[in-house]
Amino acid sequence: MRPTKSMHGQWSSNWAFILAATGAAVGLGNIWKFPYITGEHGGGAFVIVYLLCIAVIGIPIMMAEVMLGRRGRQNPVASLQTIAAEENKSGLWRLLGWSGVLAGFLILSYYSVIAGQAMAYIPRTFGGMFNGVTADGAHSLYQSLTADPERLLAWHTVFMVGTMVLVARGVKSGLERSVQFLMPALFLILLLLVAYASNTGEHFTRAIHFLFNPDFSKLTGKSVLVAMGHAFFSLSLGMGAIMIYGSYLPKDTSILKVSVAISIADTLVALLAGLAIFPLVFANGLEIGVGPGLIFETLPIAFGHMDGGAFFGGMFFLLLVLAAWSSAISLIEPAVTWVVENKGVSRVYASVTLGVITWLLGVLTIFSFNIGSEWKLFDKTFFDLLGYVTANIMLPLGGLFIAIFSGWVMHQHATREELGIKYNFMYQLWRFLVRWVTPVAVIIVFLNAVGLIDNIKDWLHY
C-alpha cells in the first residue's frame, strides 16, 4: 500500500516547496559552471540551446520526479518499489532509487569540500587579501589553501556540520525554514552583484551581447551535448533529490506549475550569475574560459582591482556558500529518509551517522588536492574520478530510467491521475517528451559523457 502522506512531514505551502526545490537546484553549477561553460562555448547560441534543453528535457523529467515522489511518499527506493508493484512490474526498479541515494551521498562528499573552499574565501575577500593582487599572486593564494589538508578539513567540517544540523531538524523546521532565509538572501546578493557589475558600462553591455546575441557559427555538436548535460545537473535531476522533495508535496499542488517555476528560477539565477561575472572579467581583460580556476583564481583578480571589490567579492563567496548549502541538504535528504524508514532510528541519529560517513569520504577528496594528488585510478585523482562517475554516469543514467519508468512502465491512467494536468494536450505533450524525446536526448548525453561518441568518431576516421 502507498502511504497518503510522507512520515517525514509535508511542505506547509506550494511556495515552500518551490523555494526548497529551487534551493536544491541552484548551486555551484549555476554560479560558477554555467558562466564558465557559456564562455567556452561561444555565448548566445549556447545559451539558446541550453534554454531549449531546460524546456524539453529538464521540465518533463522534473515533473516525472516530482510525480513519482508524491505518488510514492517514501524514500526513493521504497517509492519506486511500491509504484512498480502497483503496476505489476519488477521490484528491481528499486535499484533506480538506490542509485539516486548513492549518487547524492557521493556528490555531497566532494561538494562539501568545494563549498568549504568557497567558505575559506569569504574572510579572505572581505579582509582585503586580494587588493591589488597579480595573476601569480591569486594563483599562489589558491594553492596555499588547497595544499593545506588541515585547513581544507576544517572548512569541510564546518560546512558538513552546518548541513547536517539543518537536515536533522526535519522538513518543516530544518529544510523549509532554512530556505525561507537562504533563497531571498541569495537573490538579493545576486541582484546586488549584477547592479555592481552594471557599473562597468561598456563591459556590461558586452556581457549582455555575449549572453544573448547568438552566433551559431560558434556552436558545435559538442556544445549541444554540454548544454544538455548541464541542464540536467543544474536542475538536480536524476538522483532522487527532487523526488524526495516531491514526496512532501500536498496532494492538490499543480506539478506542472511548480516544475516550470523552479526551472525558470534556476535558469534566471544562472543568467544573472553570468551578468554578474562576465562584466568583471571583461573589465579586467581576463580570460573567460579558464575552467576550475575561474572563481578562485580569476575572479579575485577582478575583485582586487575594483572599487569596493573586497566587499562585493566577499558577498560573492557568501552567495556561493548559501547556494551550495541549500543544494547540500537536498543531496543527503534521500539517504536520510532511507535510513529513518528502514532502520527505525531517529532523524537526528540518521543525520549524524550519514554526516560522519560523508565527512570521512570527503577527506579522500581533500587528500586528492595535496598529499594524495598522485593516487590515481584510470589516470584520475579520487576527486576527478568521483566527479566523473557521479555527474557523467550516475545522473544521466538515473534520468534516463526515470523517463522510461514514468513514460513506459507506469500506466497512462496512473501518471494522468498523479500529474492532474487540466488540459489533455499538455498531458500528451509531457508523455511524448518523456517517452521519446528525453530518452533519446539522454542516451546521446550519456554516450558523450562516457566518451563513446568520440571513440566512434575516431573509429570512423580510420
Ligand code: PFF
Ligand atoms: N544543481 C546543483 C548545482 O547546480 O550546483 C548540483 C546538484 C544538487 C546536483 C543536487 C544534483 C543534486 F541532487
